[in-house]
Amino acid sequence: MGIEVVVEGLTKSFGKQNIWQDVSLTLPAGEVSVMLGPSGTGKTVFLKSIIGLLKPERGRVLINGVDMVNSPEREIMETRKLFGLMFQDGALFGSMSLFDNIAFPLREHTRKKESEIRRIVMERIDIVGLLGAEEKLPGEISGGMRKRAGLARALVLDPQIILCDEPDSGLDPVRTAYLSQLLIDLNAQIDATMLIVTHNLDIAATVPDNMGMLFCRNLVTFGPREVLLTSDTPVVSQFLAGRREGPIGMSEEKDAATLAAERTTAGGPYAGSGPCTVVPQLEPSPGLPVRQGALRRRERVLAMMGTLPEAARTAILDSYTPTLGGGRP
Amino acid sequence: MTAPLPVRPPEPPAPRTPPAPPGPGRRAPSGLLAPLRRTGQLFALALAVARAVFRRPFQVREFIEQFWFVASVTILPAALVSIPFGAVIALQVGSLTEQLGAQSFTGGASVLAVIQQASPLIVALLIAGAAGSAICADLGSRTIREELDAMEVMGVSPVQRLVVPRVLATMSVAVLLNGLVSVVGTLGGYFFNVIMQGGTPGAYLASFSALAQLPDLYIGELKALVFGFIAGIVAAYRGLNPRGGPKGVGDAVNQSVVITFMLLFAVNMVLTTIYLQIVPPKGG
Numbered sequence: 001m002g003i004e005v006v007v008e009g010l011t012k013s014f015g016k017q018n019i020w021q022d023v024s025l026t027l028p029a030g031e032v033s034v035m036l037g038p039s040g041t042g043k044t045v046f047l048k049s050i051i052g053l054l055k056p057e058r059g060r061v062l063i064n065g066v067d068m069v070n071s072p073e074r075e076i077m078e079t080r081k082l083f084g085l086m087f088q089d090g091a092l093f094g095s096m097s098l099f100d101n102i103a104f105p106l107r108e109h110t111r112k113k114e115s116e117i118r119r120i121v122m123e124r125i126d127i128v129g130l131l132g133a134e135e136k137l138p139g140e141i142s143g144g145m146r147k148r149a150g151l152a153r154a155l156v157l158d159p160q161i162i163l164c165d166e167p168d169s170g171l172d173p174v175r176t177a178y179l180s181q182l183l184i185d186l187n188a189q190i191d192a193t194m195l196i197v198t199h200n201l202d203i204a205a206t207v208p209d210n211m212g213m214l215f216c217r218n219l220v221t222f223g224p225r226e227v228l229l230t231s232d233t234p235v236v237s238q239f240l241a242g243r244r245e246g247p248i249g250m251s252e253e254k255d256a257a258t259l260a261a262e263r264t265t266a267g268g269p270y271a272g273s274g275p276c277t278v279v280p281q282l283e284p285s286p287g288l289p290v291r292q293g294a295l296r297r298r299e300r301v302l303a304m305m306g307t308l309p310e311a312a313r314t315a316i317l318d319s320y321t322p323t324l325g326g327g328r329p
Numbered sequence: 330m331t332a333p334l335p336v337r338p339p340e341p342p343a344p345r346t347p348p349a350p351p352g353p354g355r356r357a358p359s360g361l362l363a364p365l366r367r368t369g370q371l372f373a374l375a376l377a378v379a380r381a382v383f384r385r386p387f388q389v390r391e392f393i394e395q396f397w398f399v400a401s402v403t404i405l406p407a408a409l410v411s412i413p414f415g416a417v418i419a420l421q422v423g424s425l426t427e428q429l430g431a432q433s434f435t436g437g438a439s440v441l442a443v444i445q446q447a448s449p450l451i452v453a454l455l456i457a458g459a460a461g462s463a464i465c466a467d468l469g470s471r472t473i474r475e476e477l478d479a480m481e482v483m484g485v486s487p488v489q490r491l492v493v494p495r496v497l498a499t500m501s502v503a504v505l506l507n508g509l510v511s512v513v514g515t516l517g518g519y520f521f522n523v524i525m526q527g528g529t530p531g532a533y534l535a536s537f538s539a540l541a542q543l544p545d546l547y548i549g550e551l552k553a554l555v556f557g558f559i560a561g562i563v564a565a566y567r568g569l570n571p572r573g574g575p576k577g578v579g580d581a582v583n584q585s586v587v588i589t590f591m592l593l594f595a596v597n598m599v600l601t602t603i604y605l606q607i608v609p610p611k612g613g
Contacts, residue, residue, distance in 0.1 A: 048478070051482055053478055053481060053482065077484050077486060078484065080481070080482060080483065080484040081483075081484040083482060083484075085479070085482045087475055087478070087479055089475075091474065091475040091476055091478065091479035092476075092479075093471075093476050093479075093480075094470075094471075094474065094476065104483070104485075105483045105484075105485075108483065108484075108485045108490075109483075109484065109485075153483075157483075
């Protein structure tokens with residue numbers, strides 16, 4: 001079973017520039033969470049802070065009682081073995097073949113025999129669909145393949161927590177869909193806690209159990225997916241609809257004057273942009289076990305029902321009433 | 330159709346908290362202190378490396394590969410440089426001692442200069458220039474491509490996995506190479522003194538054993554060891570902290586060589602002074 005990740009009051013700045021402040025959230029064990037946010041809101045910085053690569057000035061990230069921000073380097077290094085991080089561009093070692101890249105964590109951390117390593121690595125290579133490319137160097141394959149190889153390397157130690165940095169960037173829509181399914185299948189198989197950072201709307205709508213959004217140096221919300229998907233907070237609904245009208249501007253947030261002008265000319269079209277339809281979540285492929293995380297989530301969400309907004313409540317009830325998951329997509 | 334004019338959703342997005350509080354009491358990075366911080370980081374890395382040397386598992390394979398690499402890029406240039414260097418010292422000292430009427434001591438003087446000073450410096454310059462720059466460029470490009478981050482995320486310390494074998498490689502190659510350069514330089518000096526300046530082989534060897542003593546060799550090797558360490562650490566430090574982008578790596582390589590050279594000469598002066606203070610000269 002996955003491990004719960006508790007983030008408390010995290011604040012990170014680079015020099016004078018504040019990236020985000022006072023971010024608090026809990027990634028429930030074994031569930032899939034997505035962190036949304038326009039480009040440049042510090043999503044990647046957030047991921048790197050969770051794993052302890054960057055040190056926020058304030059706050060804590062608790063994993064199994066280890067604070068990834070302030071604990072001694074030794075404990076942090078130990079705890080990192082529980083993680084699998086998929087970097088934006090794979091971050092493969094340029095001088096090693098794909099096979100050696102994926103075998104690297106095994107060779108560093110385990111005393112397995114070479115034949116055993118070969119078996120595990122080939123299995124992971126098969127999962128991400130790279131069979132036949134294992135002897136190539138990272139420079140000789142496409143960006144999408146590098147990404148998938150990065151995912152294979154992140155999976156090779158059977159991590160309890162999987163962090164994905166923009167798994168979709170550089171992938172075509174079909175591969176993105178396959179990848180979404182792959183992530184859900186993985187979650188069903190190893191029950192790892194997953195956090196996906198992305199701005200891909202398809203992934204956001206179909207993959208996660210929970211969703212959060214970073215905007216304007218703050219965590220806008222974090223909660224069950226239905227809360228965000230039905231939200232009428234301008235930032236969230238603008239982002240999920242991919243509109244120009246709204247508080248998100250080209251550079252960062254818009255200033256008050258632009259917003260006001262937009263409001264008068266556009267006549268507030270997004271004020272009541274109709275009921276959002278919540279797309280059903282992806283299910284694990286046939287033949288795989290039920291996601292334990294989803295079962296736990298159901299309990300958890302039903303228990304917190306009272307605190308959720310009306311729209312989210314209906315959406316959640318809708319998704320849970322026909323017991324067979326509201327039909328597969 | 331124009332009826333319900335702007336209905337703004339209740340609240341502007343996330344309540345915009347007062348513009349990024351600069352954090353109470355957080356020191357603004359001052360331009361004056363920046364070099365000090367760099368120096369501190371350099372020393373911190375040196376300490377971390379020194380500690381990680383004794384931490385298991387030791388990266389034997391990486392060490393051998395790096396040792397071979399450092400040796401292969403430095404042996405030939407070192408030998409080629411040391412012959413003329415020994416020759417120059419022999420010629421210079423020879424002409425001086427001739428004027429003073431102490432020609433029979435040429436051997437001792439030139440050998441001491443080669444073993445104590447020239448040899449460790451040649452070794453260090455070559456290691457910093459040939460191997461250090463390669464190490465710095467290698468680590469630097471890995472850093473900007475996030476490879477080192479990836480390694481750290483997998484719970485593997487880049488210091489232990491990459492830096493320690495490299496520093497040990499530069500140190501051990503420096504020590505061994507120092508032996509080679511001492512011998513080749515001495516032979517070069519001998520050749521030029523005896524063949525070119527008409528010195529006598531006997532006088533050369535006699536003055537050699539009259540003035541030279543074993544501690545001279547020890548200090549030469551110790552210097553080589555320390556210089557190898559400095560070259561390795563500086564290259565690794567600049568490689569681990571390049572300033573963004575491919576150009577940053579180029580600058581880092583450049584700086585690592587320059588910084589190493591400057592440190593070498595400073596440390597050399599300190600070591601020589603201490604040595605001359607604590608080891609009595611044999612001839613005196």
